[in-house]
Amino acid sequence: MTSPLEQKKIKIAGPSVVTANRTWDGIVVYRTAAKSWSADLSEAAIVRNSDEAKALLAESVADDVGAIGPYIAPVQVGADGKIEPGNLREQIRRTGVTIGQSAQA
Amino acid sequence: MYAYDEIDRTLVNERVSEFRDQVKRRLSGELTEDEFKILRLQNGVYLQLHAYMFRVAIPYGTLATDQLRALAHVARKYDRGYGHFTTRQNIQFNWIKLAELPDALEDLAKVGIHAMQTSGNNMRNVTSDQWAGVAPGEIEDPRIWSELIRQHTTLHPEFSFLPRKFKIAITASDHDRAAIKIHDIGLKLIKNEKGETGFEVLVGGGLGRTPFIGKTIKHFVHGRDILSYIEAILRVYNQYGRRDNIYKARIKILVHELGIEKFSREVEEEWQHIRNASLQIDDEVIEDIRSRFTYPAYEKLPHMPDELRQAAADADFEAWRKNSVAPHKVQGYSIVTISLKPIGKPPGDATAEQMDALADLADKYSFGEIRVGHEQNLALPHVAKRDLPALWKALDKLGLATPNVNLITDIIACPGLDYCSLANARSIPIAQELTRRFANHELANLIGRLHINISGCINACGHHHVGHIGILGVEKNGEEVYQITIGGRADEGAALGNLIGPGVKFDEVADVIEDVVEAYLALRERPEELFIDTVKRLGVEPFKERVYATR
Numbered sequence: 029m030t031s032p033l034e035q036k037k038i039k040i041a042g043p044s045v046v047t048a049n050r051t052w053d054g055i056v057v058y059r060t061a062a063k064s065w066s067a068d069l070s071e072a073a074i075v076r077n078s079d080e081a082k083a084l085l086a087e088s089v090a091d092d093v094g095a096i097g098p099y100i101a102p103v104q105v106g107a108d109g110k111i112e113p114g115n116l117r118e119q120i121r122r123t124g125v126t127i128g129q130s131a132q133a
Numbered sequence: 134m135y136a137y138d139e140i141d142r143t144l145v146n147e148r149v150s151e152f153r154d155q156v157k158r159r160l161s162g163e164l165t166e167d168e169f170k171i172l173r174l175q176n177g178v179y180l181q182l183h184a185y186m187f188r189v190a191i192p193y194g195t196l197a198t199d200q201l202r203a204l205a206h207v208a209r210k211y212d213r214g215y216g217h218f219t220t221r222q223n224i225q226f227n228w229i230k231l232a233e234l235p236d237a238l239e240d241l242a243k244v245g246i247h248a249m250q251t252s253g254n255n256m257r258n259v260t261s262d263q264w265a266g267v268a269p270g271e272i273e274d275p276r277i278w279s280e281l282i283r284q285h286t287t288l289h290p291e292f293s294f295l296p297r298k299f300k301i302a303i304t305a306s307d308h309d310r311a312a313i314k315i316h317d318i319g320l321k322l323i324k325n326e327k328g329e330t331g332f333e334v335l336v337g338g339g340l341g342r343t344p345f346i347g348k349t350i351k352h353f354v355h356g357r358d359i360l361s362y363i364e365a366i367l368r369v370y371n372q373y374g375r376r377d378n379i380y381k382a383r384i385k386i387l388v389h390e391l392g393i394e395k396f397s398r399e400v401e402e403e404w405q406h407i408r409n410a411s412l413q414i415d416d417e418v419i420e421d422i423r424s425r426f427t428y429p430a431y432e433k434l435p436h437m438p439d440e441l442r443q444a445a446a447d448a449d450f451e452a453w454r455k456n457s458v459a460p461h462k463v464q465g466y467s468i469v470t471i472s473l474k475p476i477g478k479p480p481g482d483a484t485a486e487q488m489d490a491l492a493d494l495a496d497k498y499s500f501g502e503i504r505v506g507h508e509q510n511l512a513l514p515h516v517a518k519r520d521l522p523a524l525w526k527a528l529d530k531l532g533l534a535t536p537n538v539n540l541i542t543d544i545i546a547c548p549g550l551d552y553c554s555l556a557n558a559r560s561i562p563i564a565q566e567l568t569r570r571f572a573n574h575e576l577a578n579l580i581g582r583l584h585i586n587i588s589g590c591i592n593a594c595g596h597h598h599v600g601h602i603g604i605l606g607v608e609k610n611g612e613e614v615y616q617i618t619i620g621g622r623a624d625e626g627a628a629l630g631n632l633i634g635p636g637v638k639f640d641e642v643a644d645v646i647e648d649v650v651e652a653y654l655a656l657r658e659r660p661e662e663l664f665i666d667t668v669k670r671l672g673v674e675p676f677k678e679r680v681y682a683t684r
């Protein structure tokens with residue numbers, strides 16, 4: 029997964045969201061249509077073309093106190109409207125590490 | 134142990150209150166992330182995939198038990214109950230909240246621990262042999278010099294705004310456990326014909342995108358001149374180093390582009406200007422630092438106590454002793470390596486409970502001292518041999534007696550795509566699967582010394598270039614693909630590994646490594662011929678054939 033943190037040109041291939049890490053605690057969050065952040069991917073605003081993506085990203089970047097390092101990430105939207113992460117990196121960001129964490133093991 | 138002086142304590146405490154104020158201003162929006170980023174990095178705070186990551190320095194890998202307990206406390210109170218020991222004598226916490234970081238820093242400052250020199254384009258934590266001061270045959274304790282350099286470079290302007298990060302490692306033994314040849318500057322303590330202490334100085338080593346093995350720039354620099362000599366290197370670097378291109382900014386690139394001869398001439402010239410000025414180190418300064426390193430009041434003990442003789446009948450104890458216990462400079466004592474590589478678990482992780490319990494054991498059996506090595510294991514540096522059986526039992530209960538030190542399951546792995554925002558592929562699950570494949574101790578023992586190193590991207594934090602077997606995760610069309618190299622090593626014979634062929638998929642990595650190992654077992658001339666020696670003798674070809682013939 030090439031790190032998306034240095035996205036220069038904004039070009040999206042399919043449905044996408046804006047994701048970032050919440051400033052005060054660092055957890056993974058998604059930009060919502062209500063111009064705020066949610067830890068729940070199902071509440072993310074979906075963008076489907078580059079202009080929408082650009083606008084959503086610009087608005088997210090402006091909310092620097094809320095969350096840091098926003099970028100556009102691909103998602104898959106099922107027939108039922110269910111949103112799933114579009115690649116392994118985002119899958120891991122959503123569900124956590126793929127390994128047993130030491131303290132729980 | 135080392136006792137910090139008042140200056141250090143004041144500095145550390147000031148840093149905490151500064152950072153508390155900075156975090157407050159960040160959370161209120163007074164500081165933007167752009168403004169804040171450099172400040173947080175100066176305090177070891179990164180952003181990873183899931184959360185902030187907090188990197189704490191363990192200078193030259195020496196920890197007192199109250200310090201280890203403080204790390205356990207941070208893991209428990211501010212994180213998820215564990216920490217990750219890295220290849221550079223640091224520990225990382227993966228889930229810390231920014232809002233709580235000042236408290237965590239403050240709790241650590243109480244025991245003299247801080248996060249300075251753990252990130253940013255400055256002089257990083259000066260690392261050293263984890264057996265410093267106890268290894269037999271050492272010239273002298275290399276930490277004295279690590280500390281000297283640490284004091285001189287912390288916050289020093291010449292070292293704080295470098296073109297890129299800068300790493301120094303020091304060893305004082307012929308067998309290099311500090312991997313000095315893959316550091317920007319590697320220092321090897323030696324004595325000249327007159328019996329004076331000084332250094333062989335290496336420069337330009339490093340891993341990452343463009344790996345290089347360090348080259349000797351000067352065969353002997355007198356101890357009293359080491360600061361001026363390092364400063365001369367840094368000045369040449371500051372003058373020519375590429376600030377325009379992050380991939381070319383490390384000193385290794387400069388040394389490579391100028392050539393070691395020209396580079397050393399430049400350094401020599403610079404050095405002649407400054408060597409007799411204020412940087413010459415007075416004997417008292419060194420004596421003062423030397424006197425701050427204290428050593429235990431060792432007892433006079435037999436070489437072979439009864440306890441050890443009796444325990445030798447226990448095959449499990451012997452298996453552990455043979456690879457975890459090393460000779461000590463004082464008769465009757467040993468150095469004990471604590472494997473943080475249990476089968477099926479992430480390499481280098483320790484839970485808060487393990488850290489606390491280990492601190493208790495260190496108080497009981499190792500004069501209150503713990504060491505951290507670059508292989509992501511810990512060590513107890515002063516264990517009386519008569520205590521080994523009791524210590525082993527206690528470690529075993531804690532899951533800290535896996536008898537695999539230096540064996541194939543003693544894997545170095547970076548956090549990879551499970552944690553790291555720069556990653557291309559996962560590394561920890563690869564390590565976990567490999568430890569399961571080679572879980573059988575007889576098999577691992579039959580294979581003998583074999584280091585597998587895994588990185589999740591080209592930055593090479595997992596030292597893959599210098600693994601006997603190196604595994605590098607890359608990405609191809611959205612999929613994790615792993616490139617496998619063999620023949621690397623990180624010790625005094627440091628070398629970069631060679632690629633055996635096209636990359637393989639996540640699910641195939643463990644099979645391929647099994648093939649490589651089987652090929653080695655079939656090809657070695659005798660059981661004592663190590664993997665690395667067989668590769669040296671035969672090259673990559675026979676291994677490549679074995680792996681790709683059927684794929």
Ligand code: HEM
Binds near residue numbers: 221340546596
């Ligand atoms: C958030 C996590 C991390 C980030 C962002 C990170 C970043 C980097 C980067 C960018 C480089 C390449 C530097 C260069 O070539 O100029 C690097 C190298 C390195 N890092 Fe990390 N790293 C992380 C975690 C770790 C961990 C966990 C370890 C130890 C296990 C580690 C130890 C090293 C080492 C030993 C090198 C290569 C030696 C060299 O400097 O040439 N890093 N890291």
Ligand code: SF4
Binds near residue numbers: 550554589
């Ligand atoms: S090697 Fe890459 S993936 Fe691994 S920790 Fe370093 S930057 Fe992250």
